Amino acid sequence: MSARDRILGRVREALSERTAVEHPGSFEGWRPAAPALPVDGLAHLLEAAGGEIVRQPNVDAAAAWLASFCADFGSSAVGETVPEPLRPPLPAGAPDTAPLGVSLARGAVAETGSLIMDARDGRRAQLLVPTHVVFVRTRDVYVTLREALIELADDLPSAIGFHSGPSKSADIGQILVKGVHGPGRLVAVLMGDGD
Amino acid sequence: MSFTGPGNYREEAAKTIRDKPExxxxxxxxxxAFDAHRVHAWGQIDADxxxxxxxxxxxxxxxxxxxxxxxxxxxxxxxxxxxxxxxxxxxxxxxxxxxxxxxxxxxxxxxxxxxxxxxxxxxxxxxxxxxxxxxxxxxxxxxxxxxxxxxxxxxxxxxxxxxxxxxxxxxxxxxxxxxxxxxxxxxxxxxxxxxxxxxxxxxxxxxxxxxxxxxxxxxxxxxxxxxxxxxxxxxxxxxxxxxxxxxxxxxxxxxxxxxxxxxxxxxxxxxxxxxxxxxxxxxxxxxxxxxxxxxxxTKLLADDAAWEALRCVRCGACLNICPVYRQTGGHAYGWTYSGPIGAIIAPAMLGLEEAMPLPYASSLCGACTDVCPVRIPIPELLVHWREKAVEQGLTPMTETMGLKAYAKLAQKPDLFAAAGSVLRHVPLELGGRALPVLAGWMQERSAPKSSKKSFLQMWKEGIE
Incomplete structure (x- = not known):
């Protein structure tokens, strides 16, 4: 008999006379207060967690913002799924040396203030850079995390990362420091569908 | 330093408090701070x-x-x-x-x-x-x-x-x-x-x-x-x-x-x-x-009461609120999982004898279960393991005998009153030395003087 069969056997024996409990149904995120508009909720939580928010009405405006933002950087590592207009006019750098990373989020979650980072965009550019700029379309903002997970479940890459703020730690004397391992600066650019 | 098991909990806890007050x-x-953050965060949701x-x-x-x-x-x-x-x-x-x-x-x-x-x-x-x-x-x-x-x-x-x-x-x-x-x-x-x-x-x-x-x-x-x-x-x-x-x-x-x-x-x-x-x-x-x-x-799962501890999500909320954990931190507990949650999973995962005296490392105040996000009945499970410890003879013999004697006395009012009147004349310091149940309690506490009259006598005479 394998270890697997012995473990499952012990589990079945333990449960043989136990009354089962029904699954209570879906998690509805019960809260006393009505939630803000999805995009506002997302922005509020991301900022509260130490992230920076930039709102742009459309892709062109976001591209113009990026051109001026990246003037301070010498090179950038850019995600695979970032569309052409949103690729910074900078020399390409390796994710472990570039001062700037630019990614496209697959979506975002208002309830938790999270950007949904898909492995297909490339993980290194999301994680190794000190400053991480993430573009997200406001139409891709989910109200709840549950809603987002239900949709993600239909098309899962090897890994998904939810980024809900910059890298931080309070492990040294409970004093907050940013940028311990991952990006210490997270800039979320919320792009509308306007003209 | 590595863990040597919970057996020396009392000594290690005392040593930490005495030698490393920092x-x-x-x-x-x-x-x-952790607990204050939790309180704030739970205030924003329908936590129940x-x-x-x-x-x-x-x-x-x-x-x-x-x-x-x-x-x-x-x-x-x-x-x-x-x-x-x-x-x-x-x-x-x-x-x-x-x-x-x-x-x-x-x-x-x-x-x-x-x-x-x-x-x-x-x-x-x-x-x-x-x-x-x-x-x-x-x-x-x-x-x-x-x-x-x-x-x-x-x-x-x-x-x-x-x-x-x-x-x-x-x-x-x-x-x-x-x-x-x-x-x-x-x-x-x-x-x-x-x-x-x-x-x-x-x-x-x-x-x-x-x-x-x-x-x-x-x-x-x-x-x-x-x-x-x-x-x-x-x-x-x-x-x-x-x-x-x-x-x-x-x-x-x-x-x-x-x-x-x-x-x-x-x-x-x-x-x-x-x-x-x-x-x-x-x-x-x-x-x-x-x-x-x-x-x-699977040993925890097989226990008809303690299986509920397997719901644990390892958030640490029960450690943060625990007045006992707060005195020493986790090292004194002698194994990986400290605090209230550690004390209720150790007896199944390590064996009860090995886990002693962790089920006793609690005042049973119940704060832990009030903050547990998956509602593990921690105090009940501490008592559950204490009962098993008594059943298995893992507590000092005098304690077992003392509790049995108390159970007998408490069922007979006359005997109970008689025993009480005798005990009231024994200084508590002496009692503490004689009874291991009290010995631990008395280590860090001074004893009050016993009243000359029993509560029952005072009640009958009319308490002011």
């Missing part, structure tokens, strides 16, 4: 409904654990991950050893994982010649000091900023007056090189969704994402109790756990890992192994 200062400040939901999902999973384990295995395998089953810590270490040998692993980076502490992963890998590096900042600090974690969520909360300054000065050459930002920066630089060079990343798993075969991990630093993304092999060690039925259920647990642990809406980084890198992906590990670990968990 530990109590650090632990109390950190746990009070969240906790009922989480309790019921976990109880449901545990009642069908065999089915969900099989489903998770099937799904993970379909995702391209390799699933292993470990009955004991030795099994889990042997599985890791095989992976290390097969791939010629020379260095490993570790994401913070209590299960890996429980299994003794670091010592084993080092014995195989693998360079192992903890990458969570707190874990890194205690690894440099050669200490085990003192708290489930904050492994280094027993240390002050000055302790860290001295350590980093010695090991990384930072100035003795460096601010935490500078210390963290030095750690970042040292660890970055290790991340890029490591062959193997080792993590735990906060949750495992059976329907999609997803290992979910919560953190704030980004070191878990790095440990599970950069090395060519990722091994996740996951306790068999970590199952949840569906990926959508993870939505509730990610939020409730973060709010209970640190008061955040969610950890700043969450990883959802299905398997190895796919063809259309440019990076990520080539191999993902998931080790499903029993190591005493």
């Amino acid at each position: 530990v109590r200062t650090s632990i109390t400040a950190a746990t009070r 409904r969240w906790r009922d939901w989480a309790r019921d999902v976990k109880s449901h999973v545990l009642g069908h654990l065999d089915e969900y384990l099989e489903q998770a295995e099937e799904q993970l395998t379909a995702n391209g991950a390799r699933v292993h089953w470990a009955e004991t810590a030795e099994d889990a270490l042997a599985i890791l050893g095989d992976i290390v040998r097969e791939h010629g692993v020379e260095s490993a980076v570790k994401a913070k994982s209590m299960l890996s502490e429980e299994l003794g992963v670091n010592a084993h890998l080092e014995s195989l010649g693998v360079h192992v590096r903890e990458t969570d900042l707190g874990e890194y600090i205690i690894q440099l000091l050669g200490q085990p974690p003192s708290h489930i969520v904050g492994p280094a909360i027993h240390l002050s900023v000055d302790d860290c300054r001295r350590l980093f000065h010695e090991r990384l050459g930072t100035p003795l007056d460096a601010e935490p930002d500078e210390l963290a920066g030095a750690a970042r630089d040292a660890l970055r090189a290790e991340f890029l060079a490591a062959d193997l990343g080792i993590s735990g798993g906060n949750f495992l969704a059976a329907d999609t075969g997803t290992v979910a991990l919560i953190e704030n630093e980004g070191n878990i994402r790095l440990s599970t993304s950069l090395p060519r092999i990722h091994v996740a060690c996951v306790g068999i109790e970590k199952l949840v039925p569906k990926l959508e259920d993870v939505s509730g647990f990610l939020q409730l756990t973060a709010r209970a642990a640190t008061g955040q809406p969610i950890g700043n980084f969450v990883s959802l890992i299905q398997g190895p890198r796919k063809n259309d992906e440019v990076d990520g590990p080539e191999e993902v192994h998931v080790v499903l670990v029993d190591n005493g968990r």
Whole structure:
């Protein structure tokens, strides 16, 4: 008999006379207060967690913002799924040396203030850079995390990362420091569908 | 320093309080801060409904654990991950050893994982010649000091900023007056090189969704994402109790756990890992192994009362609120899981005799169960193990006899009154020395004088 069969056997024996409990149904995120508009909720939580928010009405405006933002950087590592207009006019750098990373989020979650980072965009550019700029379309903002997970479940890459703020730690004397391992600066650019 | 078992709890706790008063200062400040954050975060939600939901999902999973384990295995395998089953810590270490040998692993980076502490992963890998590096900042600090974690969520909360300054000065050459930002920066630089060079990343798993075969991990630093993304092999060690039925259920647990642990809406980084890198992906590990670990968990499951402890999500809320834990931190408990939760899982996972006296390391005040996000009845389970300890003769004989005598007396009013009148004339200090039940209590307390009259007499005469 394998270890697997012995473990499952012990589990079945333990449960043989136990009354089962029904699954209570879906998690509805019960809260006393009505939630803000999805995009506002997302922005509020991301900022509260130490992230920076930039709102742009459309892709062109976001591209113009990026051109001026990246003037301070010498090179950038850019995600695979970032569309052409949103690729910074900078020399390409390796994710472990570039001062700037630019990614496209697959979506975002208002309830938790999270950007949904898909492995297909490339993980290194999301994680190794000190400053991480993430573009997200406001139409891709989910109200709840549950809603987002239900949709993600239909098309899962090897890994998904939810980024809900910059890298931080309070492990040294409970004093907050940013940028311990991952990006210490997270800039979320919320792009509308306007003209 | 490494754990030697809970047997010396009383001595170790006393020693910490006597010889290292600064530990109590650090632990109390950190746990009070954690708990204040939790209170704030729970105030924003209908916490009772969240906790009922989480309790019921976990109880449901545990009642069908065999089915969900099989489903998770099937799904993970379909995702391209390799699933292993470990009955004991030795099994889990042997599985890791095989992976290390097969791939010629020379260095490993570790994401913070209590299960890996429980299994003794670091010592084993080092014995195989693998360079192992903890990458969570707190874990890194205690690894440099050669200490085990003192708290489930904050492994280094027993240390002050000055302790860290001295350590980093010695090991990384930072100035003795460096601010935490500078210390963290030095750690970042040292660890970055290790991340890029490591062959193997080792993590735990906060949750495992059976329907999609997803290992979910919560953190704030980004070191878990790095440990599970950069090395060519990722091994996740996951306790068999970590199952949840569906990926959508993870939505509730990610939020409730973060709010209970640190008061955040969610950890700043969450990883959802299905398997190895796919063809259309440019990076990520080539191999993902998931080790499903029993190591005493089926013993807990088999206990008709204590199985409820398997709902635990390891948020640390019960440690943060516990007036006993706050005095010493985790090291005195003598094994990986300290505080109230440690005291109720140790008797099944280590064996009751080995776990003594942890079920007694509590005043049964009940604060722990008031804050538990999955509503584990911790005080009831402490009493449950105390009863078993008495049944099995693991408590001092005099205590057992004393309690039996009391039970007899309490059923006979006349005898009870007579015994009371005798006892009122014995100074409590003497009683304390004679009765082990009182001895522990009396160590830290002075005795009041007994009243000349019994309560009953005063009641009859009319109390003013």
